[in-house]
Amino acid sequence: MKTLIIIPAFNEESCILKTVNDVLEHNKKYATDYDVIVINDGSTDCTEKVLTDNDIPHICLIQNLGIGGAVQTGYKYALMNNYDVAIQFDGDGQHDISYAKDLIDEINNGADMAIGSRFVSNEQSGFKSSAARRVGIKIISLFIKLFTGKRVYDPTSGFRACNKTLIKLFSKSYPTEYPEPVSEVTVLKHKLKISEIPANMYERQGGKSSIHAWKNVYYMINVTLAMLAESLKRY
């Protein structure tokens, strides 16, 4: 299984190096061969310099595209280089690379998308996010169930693996806004299979969440509308 780790990074100079090194160390320790590609989404800090100085494979977007456009660049790169599995991985140290193997196993077991989830089991994940945000995630999960009939317990998780079918699909079209929940609706609408596995997550080590606290209500309305629009699309 040729595996690519896609790491979108926007102004992550403080932690991008550690994130990439964690993956490389994991490769050495467990004899895995995950390739890494960092997508620098037009960062205004020294992210580009850090990437170049440390010889980290990366694509520097010539204009800022936002998280959706950055991740899609990774999928396009995966398609061009014929990868079997593409794993999205946050640049800010929230995700734990040791769960990548579980995600790939799920893909091997026939899932089209495998999501590293904080809420799928009772097992205590180190970081479960604030109570308000958990309610938001529950609501999004409910709407996905309403629109597609399937349940996704951690719809906003950015830690997910995709098989070749989805790499192709996402290269062609990937939602620009609120890509995580909306892309799940896309996948389910295509009658493809999503499976979730428990994954430990940490609190972000640097950078800012793309979801600002005071914009929560506005965010929820927008996500819901975006998912509704996606579920009404004809394929």
Added chain:
Amino acid sequence: MSLNLKILSLVFVLVMTVGILLIVRKGKMSLKYSIVWYACLFVLTLFILFPDVLVWVTKIFGIQVSSNFVLVFLIATLFIICISLTIIVSDQNEKIRDLIQEISILKNNDDFLKKQ
């Protein structure tokens, strides 16, 4: 329709026609998009030269005063133009995003080859 109003309206149409023509000639607007505006101006000219047509159309729509019909007609037209502009912008957004992605990937390949 008073003569004054007629003359004023015709002058307006003339100025707009020449104005759009100049913009197109400068290459700031493509011919494709100027046609919509010329069509609007054409209808306007029709109403100015033959106000009876306007009165007739107003009656058909069941509107009492011609000026009200003109306002409704204009708002509806602008509405449609605005929506089509939004569609054009969205389409271009997508194309620009594709371009940025492709160029960035190619640039990365290029850097990689140079290093080797």
